[in-house]
Amino acid sequence: MTQGHVVIAPDKFKGSLTGSEAAEHIAAGVRRVRPDVEVRTLPVADGGEGTVLAAVAAGFTAVPTLVDGPTGEQLEAVFAVQGETAVIEAAQASGLQLLPGGVKAPLTAGSYGTGQLIRRAIDLGCTKIVLGLGGVACTDGGAGLAQALGVRLLDADGQELPPGGAALARLDSVDPGPLADTLSGVEFVVASDVDNPLLGERGAPAVYGPQKGATPADVAELDAALAHWADHVAKLTGSDLRDAPGAGAAGGLGFGALALLGASLRPGIALLLDLLGFDRAVRGARLVVTGEGCLDVQTLHGKAPAGVAEAATGAGVPVAAVAGLLELSEEQWRAAGFVAAISLSELAGPGGDSLTRAAELAELAGERLAAQLLGAG
Numbered sequence: 001m002t003q004g005h006v007v008i009a010p011d012k013f014k015g016s017l018t019g020s021e022a023a024e025h026i027a028a029g030v031r032r033v034r035p036d037v038e039v040r041t042l043p044v045a046d047g048g049e050g051t052v053l054a055a056v057a058a059g060f061t062a063v064p065t066l067v068d069g070p071t072g073e074q075l076e077a078v079f080a081v082q083g084e085t086a087v088i089e090a091a092q093a094s095g096l097q098l099l100p101g102g103v104k105a106p107l108t109a110g111s112y113g114t115g116q117l118i119r120r121a122i123d124l125g126c127t128k129i130v131l132g133l134g135g136v137a138c139t140d141g142g143a144g145l146a147q148a149l150g151v152r153l154l155d156a157d158g159q160e161l162p163p164g165g166a167a168l169a170r171l172d173s174v175d176p177g178p179l180a181d182t183l184s185g186v187e188f189v190v191a192s193d194v195d196n197p198l199l200g201e202r203g204a205p206a207v208y209g210p211q212k213g214a215t216p217a218d219v220a221e222l223d224a225a226l227a228h229w230a231d232h233v234a235k236l237t238g239s240d241l242r243d244a245p246g247a248g249a250a251g252g253l254g255f256g257a258l259a260l261l262g263a264s265l266r267p268g269i270a271l272l273l274d275l276l277g278f279d280r281a282v283r284g285a286r287l288v289v290t291g292e293g294c295l296d297v298q299t300l301h302g303k304a305p306a307g308v309a310e311a312a313t314g315a316g317v318p319v320a321a322v323a324g325l326l327e328l329s330e331e332q333w334r335a336a337g338f339v340a341a342i343s344l345s346e347l348a349g350p351g352g353d354s355l356t357r358a359a360e361l362a363e364l365a366g367e368r369l370a371a372q373l374l375g376a377g
Contacts, residue, residue, distance in 0.1 A: 004286030005038035006030055006374070007317075008366075009278065011292040011304035012043075012050040013324050013344075016358035019043030019050050020057045025359045026289055026322055029366020034374050042281050044290070046304040047191030047268025048091065048134030055080035055087040058276040065120045067093045067113035070137035071105050072163065079117050085128045086121035087275065090114045090250055091135035094144075096212065099137050104213025107221065109138040110163030111253055115148025118261075119182070127185055130275065131257055132268065133192045133250035139209055140165040141198065141226045141233075142256010150177040151260070165205075165251070166218075169225040174232050179260070188263035191271045193302035196248030198241075198255045199227055204248040212251065226252055233259050269307030278311055287373055288312040289366070291322035295343075299328070300336055309337035320373060322365045324354055342368055 008030070010022040017025070023041035030039050042058060045051040056062045060080035069075045070093075077092040091097070093113030099105065114136075121129055138144065143153060144163050152175035153161040153168075161167045196202050205214060205222035214222060227242070234240035237259055241247055246265045247255035257263040273279075282288060290308040292299065299306050305321055312319040318339045326333075326343035333341045344361040347368075348354040354361055 004284060005040055007040050007042055007281050007285050007288045009042045009044050009288060009290050009308050010322065011045055013291070013293040013358055015293065016324065016355045017362065019045060019054050021359065022291065022362055025362035026291070026366040029363035030370040033367050033370035037374060040281060042276060042278065044269070044276060044278070044304050044308060045132070045272055046193065046302070046307065047132035047272060049089065049095070051089045051132040051191070051272065052078055052080045052087055052092060054272065054276060060087060063120070063124070065117055067116040069098045069113055070094045070109040071099060073100060077113060077117060079121060081121065081124060081126060084126050085130065085275070086124070086126040087130045087132065088114070088117045088121060089132040090253055093117050094136045094138055096135055096137045105137065105164070106139060106209055106212045106214035106218050107166035108162070108164035109212070110140050110144030111136065111138050111142055111251070111256070112144035112148045112163060114253065115145035118145070119149055122182060122186055128187045128189070130189050130191055130271065131263065133190060133194070133253055136250045136253060137212055138165065139205055139212060139214065139222050139226070139251035141168065141229045141252030142260065143168055143229060145253065145256050146260055149179055149182055151175065151179050152177055165222045165225050168229040169221070171228055171232055174236050176236060183261060188257060188261040189271060190246065190249070190254060190257045190263045190265045191268040192246055192249045192254060192265060193268050194249035194254065195245040197243045197245070198230060198247040198252050199223055202248065204252040207248065208251060230255070267302055269302060269304045273307060273311055279315065282312055282315050282317055285317045288317050288319040289322060289369060290319060293324040294327060295321055295323035295325070295333065295341065296327035300332070306336055313337045318373070320369050322362060322369070324358065340369060340372055
């Protein structure tokens with residue numbers, strides 16, 4: 001084999017390819033042009049959708065678990081385990097894509113299923129839990145998650161509150177139950193790039209509520225209910241974290257994790273690259289190829305390809321990008337550290353369908369990058 005391998009480390013291409021599928025197809029194209037070069041696939045994620053799949057592709061074990069979905073329907077969710085570390089993706093149990101019939105439930109969707117995944121991981125003996133946030137259907141401040149871990153949220157009649165953020169307006173008392181014992185010896189790390197507080201104009205209801213179907217009236221109702229929830233949590237814990245950066249992530253799941261689980265917050269892609277062993281994979285490499293569905297200005301602010309580019313260039317390895325859509329100028333993507341960038345939509349040509357042809361075009365992109373950056377075999 002020629003000295004120096006190639007690492008293919010894309011995130012998902014939303015709507016067309018998972019991170020693993022994208023990696024395999026790009027790798028196939030590279031191998032066609034340079035069969036003499038070792039190619040290693042390492043799909044990545046930034047803490048959102050696809051995080052568990054990336055962990056499994058890197059050698060973690062998938063653990064299927066029956067949980068309550070965002071509106072209570074039982075479903076199978078998966079988290080990933082390696083040794084005593086678990087990787088949990090909130091969207092697996094509480095995601096928008098899990099709503100029956102796609103009908104949004106901004107006031108009543110909850111995070112109970114995410115809490116069930118955490119409880120299962122603890123029962124398996126995990127002492128470090130990485131919680132990926134994003135893409136959830138709920139705005140409940142992590143209340144459902146807390147209930148799944150044994151916390152009782154009671155109204156004035158001593159009755160347990162139903163799921164959803166709106167019900168928190170009726171919260172009268174919080175019984176922590178076995179929470180402290182359940183969490184003893186367990187470290188929680190939240191993978192998120194969101195720095196929003198829980199409440200106000202930059203808070204979870206105002207910024208993310210409309211994506212979950214909330215009307216302006218719903219946003220006001222949820223903001224008031226979450227403020228009431230934050231009051232009770234502060235009284236319980238002795239610390240008020242409603243204004244902490246990241247508290248507003250995933251409908252306030254960030255707040256629940258920080259305030260009730262004692263979680264620390266880390267940028268998603270940096271945390272996942274550590275977990276996936278990216279530094280080992282890239283050691284001695286001659287090229288890294290990353291990518292995602294759309295390379296745009298958002299990419300430059302902590303999304304997976306930018307994180308991969310920073311880590312690869314820091315290790316002295318050139319990095320190229322493949323994207324479904326390329327909305328950055330050449331000046332912008334070069335400034336971000338990429339030596340080349342290819343768009344599937346450009347490969348498809350005018351009027352071409354890059355979504356349904358994504359697999360074929362990803363292979364073509366791999367061929368082009370190999371010819372351009374690795375030379376002839």
